[in-house]
Amino acid sequence: xxxxxxxxxxxxxxxxxxxxxxxxxxxxxxxxxxxxxxxxxxxxxxxxxxxxxxxxxxxxxxxxxxxxxxxxxxxxxxxxxxxxxxxxxxxxxxxxxxxxxxxxxxxxxxxxxxxxxxxxxxxxxxxxxxxxxxxxxxxxxxxxxxxxxxxxxxxxxxxxxxxxxxxxxxxxxxxxxxxxxxxxxxxxxxxxxxxxxxxxxxxxxxxxxxxxxxxxxxxxxxxxxxxxxxxxxxxxxxxxxxxxxxxxxxxxxxxxxxxxxxxxxxxxxxxxxxxxxxxxxxxxxxxxxx
Amino acid sequence: xxxxxxxxxxxxxxxxxxxxxxxxxxxxxxxxxxxxxxxxxxxxxxxxxxxxxxxxxxxxxxxxxxxxxxxxxxxxxxxxxxxxxxxxxxxxxxxxxxxxxxxxxxxxxxxxxxxxxxxxxxxxxxxxxx
Numbered sequence: 001x002x003x004x005x006x007x008x009x010x011x012x013x014x015x016x017x018x019x020x021x022x023x024x025x026x027x028x029x030x031x032x033x034x035x036x037x038x039x040x041x042x043x044x045x046x047x048x049x050x051x052x053x054x055x056x057x058x059x060x061x062x063x064x065x066x067x068x069x070x071x072x073x074x075x076x077x078x079x080x081x082x083x084x085x086x087x088x089x090x091x092x093x094x095x096x097x098x099x100x101x102x103x104x105x106x107x108x109x110x111x112x113x114x115x116x117x118x119x120x121x122x123x124x125x126x127x128x129x130x131x132x133x134x135x136x137x138x139x140x141x142x143x144x145x146x147x148x149x150x151x152x153x154x155x156x157x158x159x160x161x162x163x164x165x166x167x168x169x170x171x172x173x174x175x176x177x178x179x180x181x182x183x184x185x186x187x188x189x190x191x192x193x194x195x196x197x198x199x200x201x202x203x204x205x206x207x208x209x210x211x212x213x214x215x216x217x218x219x220x221x222x223x224x225x226x227x228x229x230x231x232x233x234x235x236x237x238x239x240x241x242x243x244x245x246x247x248x249x250x251x252x253x254x255x256x257x258x259x260x261x262x263x264x265x266x267x268x269x270x271x272x273x274x275x276x277x278x279x280x281x282x283x284x285x286x287x288x289x290x
Numbered sequence: 291x292x293x294x295x296x297x298x299x300x301x302x303x304x305x306x307x308x309x310x311x312x313x314x315x316x317x318x319x320x321x322x323x324x325x326x327x328x329x330x331x332x333x334x335x336x337x338x339x340x341x342x343x344x345x346x347x348x349x350x351x352x353x354x355x356x357x358x359x360x361x362x363x364x365x366x367x368x369x370x371x372x373x374x375x376x377x378x379x380x381x382x383x384x385x386x387x388x389x390x391x392x393x394x395x396x397x398x399x400x401x402x403x404x405x406x407x408x409x410x411x412x413x414x415x416x417x418x419x420x
Contacts, residue, residue, distance in 0.1 A: 006350055020333065027330040031323075034310040034340050039352060041337040042330070103344060105312040118313050119343035123374040154378060157347045179343050179371040180314040187316070187394070188371025 006055075007038060007102045010093055013060035015044020021061065025086065029059075032090050036108045057096045059089060120180055121157030122167055128175035128191070131286055133279035135167040135176060140271045143167070146278065150286035161258040304361035304389075306336035306405055309372075313341045317367060317393045324398030325365050329405065342366055346375040354381040361387040363405050367394045 010033055014020040021029065026042070033040045055075045060066060061082040077096050081089050094112075104114035122135070122143065131152055136144040144167075145155030165186050168176035174191045181187040185195050308329055311317040329336050337356070339345060345353055356362060357376055362383070366372050369390040376383045391404040 006348065006352075009352065014333070023331040023333075026333075027327050030326060030330050030338055034326075034338055035312055037312065037340050039337065039339045039345075039350075042333075042335050045333065045335050103348075105340065116313070117344075119341060119347050121343075121347060123343075123346075123371060123378055125370055125374050126377055177368075177371050177374055179367060179375065180311075180316055182316060184368075188368030188374065190368075190370065 005100055005102075007100070008055035008057050008093075008097050010038050010040045011043050011056055011058045012040060013044050013058055013062075013066070014042065017063055017065070018044065019061040019063060019082070029086055029089060032086060033093065035105060036090065036094075036112070037102055037104045037114075038093065057093055059093075117158065118162050118180070119157075120162040120164075120178065121160040122154055123177045123179060123188070124152065124154060125175045125177060128173045130173050130175075131283075132172065133283050134170050134172065136282065137272070137276040137279035138170045139167050139275060140268060142275075146282040146285075150282055150289055152282070161255070163255045164258045166258075302361070304363045304387075304407070305356065305359055306334065307356060307362060307364045307366075308336060308338040308405075309342045309364070309366035309393075310338065310340050311342075311367065311393075313344055321393045321396075321398045321401070325393060325401050325405070328398065328402040329365075332406065334406075342372065342375050346379040349379045353379045357381040357383050362389070363407070364388065364390045365393055365401050365405055366390060367392055 012021070012026065012029065020026075030040050030042075056077075058066060058076060058078045059081050060078075062078075062080045066078045066080070079089075079092055079096070081092075084092075102114060103117050104112060106116045106118075108114065109116040129152060131150075133146075133152060136146070136152060141159040141161065142156050143154060143160045145153055147153045165176075165178045165181050168174075168178060168181075168186045174185055174195050176186075177188040178186050179188050183189075185191045306329065308326060310322060310326070326338065329338070337352075339352065342353075353376055358381070364372060369392065372390050373383055389404060391401040393401055396404075
């Protein structure tokens, strides 16, 4: 996951002193390594390679001594891949990585047994964000936080619920992106005036309904609880909660899995109150600082 | 390593960065495969990363290196998202000298032309924030 250390970077060197790979072989090697989660550079011609701070594995068909690697501070290993089939080259890269854990794209994880964390988290467009903290008070999973200079920041991206873009829907300034979402402007597409109006309208409607969808959930839940105490029917209370969740899922406001994973109404209430208090404190601190 | 001469390079030449978007299916496969093939076949130096989102979440130091390295051409997705990712990783891209080409919406031919400096494409899409 995010805690994984930076994976080693692979450099394919084709500069002086090395024989270039055939175009098709080069293309195939890049594809295989990228799809396993490795960053790969082609170096030796044109723009200089960025001096790596991470571990680096240099591959090449060297005609004599391999080239010097300048700059960078990470460990370097060099492998002459002359005459080696690509499978062997990829295996050698894996072996050079050693036992360090590494996030993998899904297909590679299935093949190699590694872990996959889909990088799904909000990305703030700082040119649009007005630091209103609505997202911070909305999110129940502590994804958002406040920086030392009182600005909103994405503090715990790994806490975000995969495929849930709900916080972007409460942002009145259309400042929250999920680059892996399927549609704009949430995916980062340009924001139009109509997008802004629509978002503002959503927030207004939300306010008219008495707050955010979690508040709505709590309200429904409280209603169900009251009925439960009157009618002493646990089944009825549960059915009411299910109906409410189904409605939200059907509206595609929040993925069903996320709704299913929501904590108890009491816990939601507690977390929402905490988040709102943090947001309020951050707003006050930001105002005091200006 | 060795005392072989350092290969010639031109620091003014834009670096080329390709994002594979390997953790999602939001970039059409044919576009991302064709762009990678075009870059690899050209033989010019370039850097390819599995997924800029994943790297941003890890605050991979390569993002800081790229942001500080001078002129840069990026083949990835929406410019607003790419800039947001670099900013969130603590390494905002400079306002000038960065061209971002969108593989979600453009053809491989268009993206490759932009990456190779053949087509003069705008740094950001119309209506996008710079």
